[in-house]
Amino acid sequence: MAADNALGEFLKARRGRVPPSHADLPAHGRRRVAGLRREELARLAGISEPYLTRLEQGVDRHPSPQVLGALARALELDADTSAHLFALAAPAGPDRTAEPEVASEVHQLLDAWTGTPAYVRNRRFDVLAANKWARALAPMYEPGHNLARDVFLDPGTRRLFPDWPEIAAQTAAALRAEADPRDPRTARLVAELLADGDFRALWERYDARPSRDELKRFTHPVVGELALRRQALTVGGAEQQVIIVYQAVPGSPSESALARLL
Missing domain, CATH: 1.10.260.40 (lambda repressor-like DNA-binding domains)
Known part of the structure; x- marks a missing residue:
């Protein structure tokens, strides 16, 4: 960066x-x-x-x-x-060598959302926690994955999103807006992603736009097409953590598809 x-x-x-x-x-x-x-x-x-x-x-x-x-x-x-x-x-903030763990109450909240995919990520887009619905929705939501890396470097993720060019542009802009360029781990991630031509072209635009509440379409290999509303919620007391929740319109085909994930 x-x-x-x-x-x-x-x-x-x-x-x-x-x-x-x-x-x-x-x-x-x-x-x-x-x-x-x-x-x-x-x-x-x-x-x-x-x-x-x-x-x-x-x-x-x-x-x-x-x-x-x-x-x-x-x-x-x-x-x-x-x-x-x-x-x-702005002046650099305190050097955080260790990131805060996801609180047990947040894990309980994720698991309480029945039929609602939800996960926690940090500002570098590392997935820190996820409920079983999110893990069933896509492998990229498994804890330990990095969302930006999967969006650009995993062919399966490209097939998951019918609107992949838009998703890619949103991901690059959100990573630039939210990640700390002074963080060495962020710098290593960006250096890895720059090997991909699509990411490099988007990154060099210097667009910055945090994740927002918006509609996202999926092509799931088992349940088919889903259109889900994404909401981003900041975890209280942990500025580096964000909860992402996907919801279907009640009574819609996407709600029925979500019910068949598990």
């Missing part, structure tokens, strides 16, 4: 995605970059070009909220990507 200069790499990548025409800049003349030149972004954001250079080179890593807001507007970032920009510029 270029953890040593995550902010600078982000600024350079997003600068390259803003067409000059969007900033009312003349398009005439030969341009060596597809997006904004460094001096153009600096002018739009109201900062000096030398200061922007220091930010992109990682010399200065913690600009003020005012500078970050000006850069976000100049780069045409949406709310999610702006939040990611601010997170990249």
Whole structure:
């Protein structure tokens, strides 16, 4: 994730995605970059070009909220990507060598959801716990799996999702938004995934969008097609853990299919 200069790499990548025409800049003349030149972004954001250079080179890593807001507007970032920009510029938090275990009460909650696939993952998309319904829905929800690795590197997972291109884009954007680029285990995961061309193309877009509640379609090898609503719930007291729950519309064919999973 270029953890040593995550902010600078982000600024350079997003600068390259803003067409000059969007900033009312003349398009005439030969341009060596597809997006904004460094001096153009600096002018739009109201900062000096030398200061922007220091930010992109990682010399200065913690600009003020005012500078970050000006850069976000100049780069045409949406709310999610702006939040990611601010997170990249924040001082590093405490070094966590050991991640918190899933509380016994959370395990009990997962098992109490009869007919409802549910699992717990961390910000790096490692599956930490899952109920039997989630494990029956897909092997990727078995504890010990990494969801991003399975989405991009497991052919069976690609067959599981009829909307795989959308799922892949969502996964890459959510991993960028939620994972800590300063975490060595995250850096190793991203380095492994970059060997896949699909992941590399999406990762280089620098999109950042946390997991949201949305409809997800599955093609299960036993029960067939399912359309399930995904909900993401933060585990109280454990910022690094998220509960993902899948629910079918009552009385729908997907609810009947879920009942046949076990």
